[in-house]
Amino acid sequence: MKLFPKRYHPPGTPPGTLVSVPFERPITCQWIECEQGELNLHDGLEVDKIYARIEAGAITWVRVQGRPSAEWMRRYGPCLKLHQLAQEDILNGGQRPKLEPYDGQLFLVLNVPREEDGWIRHQQLYLFRHQSLLVSFFEGDADPFASLIERLKESRARLKRLGLDYLLYALVDTAIDHSFPVLESLGEKIERLEEFLVEHPERQVLEQIYALKRELILLHRALWSHREVLGKLLRNEGDWFDEGILVYLRDCYDHAFQILGLLRSYREMTAGLLEIYLSGAQVRLNEAMRVLTVIATIFMPITFVVGVYGMNFRYMPELEWRYGYPAALVLCALIVLVMMAWFRRRGWF
Amino acid sequence: MKLFPKRYHPPGTPPGTLVSVPFERPITCQWIECEQGELNLHDGLEVDKIYARIEAGAITWVRVQGRPSAEWMRRYGPCLKLHQLAQEDILNGGQRPKLEPYDGQLFLVLNVPREEDGWIRHQQLYLFRHQSLLVSFFEGDADPFASLIERLKESRARLKRLGLDYLLYALVDTAIDHSFPVLESLGEKIERLEEFLVEHPERQVLEQIYALKRELILLHRALWSHREVLGKLLRNEGDWFDEGILVYLRDCYDHAFQILGLLRSYREMTAGLLEIYLSGAQVRLNEAMRVLTVIATIFMPITFVVGVYGMNFRYMPELEWRYGYPAALVLCALIVLVMMAWFRRRGWF
Amino acid sequence: MKLFPKRYHPPGTPPGTLVSVPFERPITCQWIECEQGELNLHDGLEVDKIYARIEAGAITWVRVQGRPSAEWMRRYGPCLKLHQLAQEDILNGGQRPKLEPYDGQLFLVLNVPREEDGWIRHQQLYLFRHQSLLVSFFEGDADPFASLIERLKESRARLKRLGLDYLLYALVDTAIDHSFPVLESLGEKIERLEEFLVEHPERQVLEQIYALKRELILLHRALWSHREVLGKLLRNEGDWFDEGILVYLRDCYDHAFQILGLLRSYREMTAGLLEIYLSGAQVRLNEAMRVLTVIATIFMPITFVVGVYGMNFRYMPELEWRYGYPAALVLCALIVLVMMAWFRRRGWF
Amino acid sequence: MKLFPKRYHPPGTPPGTLVSVPFERPITCQWIECEQGELNLHDGLEVDKIYARIEAGAITWVRVQGRPSAEWMRRYGPCLKLHQLAQEDILNGGQRPKLEPYDGQLFLVLNVPREEDGWIRHQQLYLFRHQSLLVSFFEGDADPFASLIERLKESRARLKRLGLDYLLYALVDTAIDHSFPVLESLGEKIERLEEFLVEHPERQVLEQIYALKRELILLHRALWSHREVLGKLLRNEGDWFDEGILVYLRDCYDHAFQILGLLRSYREMTAGLLEIYLSGAQVRLNEAMRVLTVIATIFMPITFVVGVYGMNFRYMPELEWRYGYPAALVLCALIVLVMMAWFRRRGWF
């Protein structure tokens, strides 16, 4: 994941300018109409039919999967009554999660982290709500709402009672809850590193800890605005929702809060991992140093002694002694014993 | 204790879906009716009788020990008028402490840390209050309220006067106060480590410090929401309580606050322990280094000197001198003295 | 001072349960009546007389020195109209500084740090105010208010004008100001360590820094709630005081604030001391390492050279040369010069 | 960029004193009139004409590029109705971003970071708005609004509808968005350092990390007040704007927020880089130490052994043995094997 996620126009570009992304991908559209709690799916995007159904009292959810091109946006954006600034945000991506009320409309940006091949990817969900119409854009390939529609059918009663509010809540809840599997797998990663650290304090661990830290920083940046967004939703300042949905949204807010609490303890834990790693390295350095010092301190003096008796002076009386050689060896042994006693007294081994 | 404590449904599951925990355990139920301050215990869970007694003006406390299965919940949850979301939270466990008012009802989640075999386990207490009915779920095996009932009998007067409010307070107070023994034993652990550190700065200490740190992080995560929950209770926004109970709840809030203050100083102390440990390691490294340097600096030059006179050149006048050998030894002694003077002047020993 | 200061009952004990402290000490009581600014001291605790004087319009201060037993409390507590929870707090000790208004009454807990034999002891002052009666409990042996009574006599005019409010203020002020001598002596300790560190960077310093840090953490924990308590007093929500006393209480609040500011800069300074100590150790390590490296790098090559000419091969032409020996010495000298030039160029000495 | 950016008068100088900057540069002026969404550019600064056009209902933007002299300010400042304190701020430079409402007028200071030759320069934009007149001062050489005028022409409709408000917004938006290219390039720098660190952990990296850190500290100082300024604008306390512009300003506020979020994660990342660098250094130190210890521990004993048999004692029976020489070599080999086995068991290689 890139450190700088945003695509931006050159400063000075008028707001709401629409420019296509270079790496465009084909998008898929779907629209789901929902009347009296019954759901009907339609592929494609037939604006006329949608409005006809809305006229007839149905609520409608338009789903766009993939990031649309500027042309697409220019064509369909106004039909779907998307605000110009919202259109620009959707095309550019890399937004901060936010809640933007444009007169009578509600524009919501959420981050949906997903783990793919061991990497965490951050994809964005854009929700746009206008009277009886809900539009969602999700920029990733995988469909985070695949199982949602099936499940919505099961909670038909609530959907009937709470209408579009429940639909919106269901989408927000699904988006927020996508952080749980990611956090669970990060938690396992931390625990694995913890065990590994004690047994194999090798160098690669350092890079893994750093990679983990980086992921946590980016995840924190991506998610910490969720609490603010949900808090705003809960305050319901523009009377956007029926009171009945607030108990569900509070549950959702609670999840966002819990996710941030988990993230915080993960970050503290990771900082602790680095500390433990470095402390361990320091301890091993001390050990090596101690071994070296003991060896050098013992062998240097006795090597000096044997060096002395290797000198070639003509007049060295000891050399002629009968027991000179064993005496020199005994001298060496004495030096070794004295040194070892000294180290033992200092508690070095 | 796991880093990631929550059990969650796949994102997109409708709210309030009830799924059994894989590691179900048999639960035990009890109901205590209380009329005019007198307590009567009944085993089992006879819903009809309970409501009959409530009709008759008694207040009732239903205790469930252990984590119930989804079937149990589906059967008894609606009878006890538990909100769907509350039922889901109880089944899933690992919640953040919170206070949730569902219309006219009060749902409370608290963490109860307990020390078992030197490990801190976090178990959750769920309190649900609805008119004259109090329902408590405690997921652990041990019964934190074992002695409570005996004690409630002693404070009959207050129980009579304050009714269900007092009962709820007594449960909250007991749950909060369970942190004190845990904190006391952690405090002793820190003090033991402190002393140990000064005397035996060994390597295992590092792992103990880290384990302590981990426990403190998790304990902080589990407990820091208590203050918020109790603050909400005290504000009494929904007129949940009689004013008379607030003075007791304030005492309880004060305990929660004090617990967090203790936790904070423990965390600072633990960070200090790590610092002191590493500083000590650094100091010992310096010592070893100094010994090594002194030894090497003294013996290398004199070993060189004796090496010189061990050379086999034919024309080495010194070798023939009468006092060449003692002269060489004197030269070595001089070198040693000069070196030691130099080290002494630099304050190395 | 213990990390965990609080004595607590087993969780589940009803609030207000009174249990004696194991290490009871004899307590001394005094009561001071004050009418029209005149002070009269009486030893002992004659409840009837006290209330008679209060009836007569006098204001009364009951002083209890030492921690009372549960029996004492059970006997006198109700006479002095102490709230049950306040009685429990006084017996248990180790409270967080707090202000608790029980209907019409005011209960105040303050920490009074005192230095004894170089250690900081934290003792608590409990103030209880009820109409014209002020009760103070101070758990320590030494009397922090010894000089206060003499001084109160001097400010008779204010005492007459402001009555019990002034008395309460005088006690709070004295308690708060007891932190100043403690902070002054800590400040001197830090400055002494600072100087010491530069001159004698020895190992014991580390333990002293850590002990200082520990004391600051505990002092911070003991004092940081004072600001909150005094802030509450100043807001005077229950109309506890005459407006005239608030200007004095504001002065007191200011002192509490200043004390916390001092504590904060002490903690930063102590963290700085540790940093400087470790940095100094690192620097000395580098020096030792450099000496060792220079010595080893110079002597190892020349020791090798003399080793070569100490070999006993039959055919070694150099050995037969006339000037072989001086040539070998010159070679050694050259090596030394080259090495030293290389080290100089790298700026090693 | 200087740490201390502000030019200040000697303390005690009356407010609003105008003193020229020593390093004056020629300034260029332009004025743009705008009527019914049509833009006309004029070079120079003809005050009479400007006011004539304003009278006639046009809105006017006076652009000053470069830092004016005190004389210029004394001459034109009053004509343009700049507040005395605003004039002083413009001459002195190095202000904190701020929003200052002088009665009926609005004075805005923003920081515009720009990257030049790999260095980030902070230049200030001063915006002054008074009825139908907008005055902008930009102290740098390069023109950050070069492309703006062209683009304003394209959004004629909005300009016509929202008038001076839109013009002011466009300038603020352009100024804020100038941080994006700077942040993008810093993000790339961090990512490059990250990769570099793993492959070539050389010493220069340290200086680069520090330089990066310094830039981030200064950038943070320069930009963190933007959020406050934009928040104030949005609150629109003095009814400075038409409601219609607030949706655009909110977009702008969002960008300022996002910029600070990016900065924060950059700073955390940079701290992480330093940690990883130092950890790497520690790890390499350990490796070197280990190699040294292994080598020394193996060769010191065997060098001692061969030293023993190099002694010149007359009576050394081993020297006469037939297989003394191979036996000595075998002894050395044995020592080496034992040592290596010992190291292997300790997991040293």
Next chain:
Amino acid sequence: MKLFPKRYHPPGTPPGTLVSVPFERPITCQWIECEQGELNLHDGLEVDKIYARIEAGAITWVRVQGRPSAEWMRRYGPCLKLHQLAQEDILNGGQRPKLEPYDGQLFLVLNVPREEDGWIRHQQLYLFRHQSLLVSFFEGDADPFASLIERLKESRARLKRLGLDYLLYALVDTAIDHSFPVLESLGEKIERLEEFLVEHPERQVLEQIYALKRELILLHRALWSHREVLGKLLRNEGDWFDEGILVYLRDCYDHAFQILGLLRSYREMTAGLLEIYLSGAQVRLNEAMRVLTVIATIFMPITFVVGVYGMNFRYMPELEWRYGYPAALVLCALIVLVMMAWFRRRGWF
């Protein structure tokens, strides 16, 4: 500068007790009357004349330079209507900057940092305002307001219009702005250290960094309350000022804010300096270690080889070989080459 700046009375002293400072210095008094914007200076302190002029409608500023004695204060304090607590604060010194409204009066304490001989001294300014009388006490020797009076004459118009408010503002502004030269010189010190660090990473630098850090901690403690004090002034809760002065006070507030922002970035920078210093030390340690390891690893094996052929065994066939000697040298050279290749492959040089 002392860590503990405050002089305090023994706890229990009644508030407002006046005690002389031991190190009294002669004080100088002046009074400036100001009528219709005209300023007249008088030396000394003629209380009667002052009040006569005030009666006549003039505004008056009494300046006291130096710290007065208790006698002085007892004599003049009441004449000048100073509150008892204010008198005590002035005598004791070392106050936290604060704003204290005593009924109808305003008491202001500000810190004025000044650089003297490379040290930062913190001196306090006490401002007391009562109707048409302004009293200032400045405890230092140097006169920070020397140039102020001259400059006040120049802004006669404003002085006439805004009266005492403007005078008070001018004093506050001068006091606040005295931090700018101090901060500028600290900024230069940091930049000098930065450059020095890269070129001469010597040991004294460490002490300089620590001294800088200490100064910044104390400066922060001295100045951070200014923001609060000026914020209170701006809120103008007691209608102390005419609205017209607030625009100037806001400028002043802005300076106080900017000063704290600078201080914060200085502290971060200083922390960065320490980091860079230690990192550099670590890097140099690694270098030394590497040199040592390379040297030892190369010379130990070959010294062993020549040691082998220096043994005196009778039966050593190699010694008799014609080319034994060159062969041994070649063996040494081979060892050196192998070792160097190994180091090169590991990237050690």
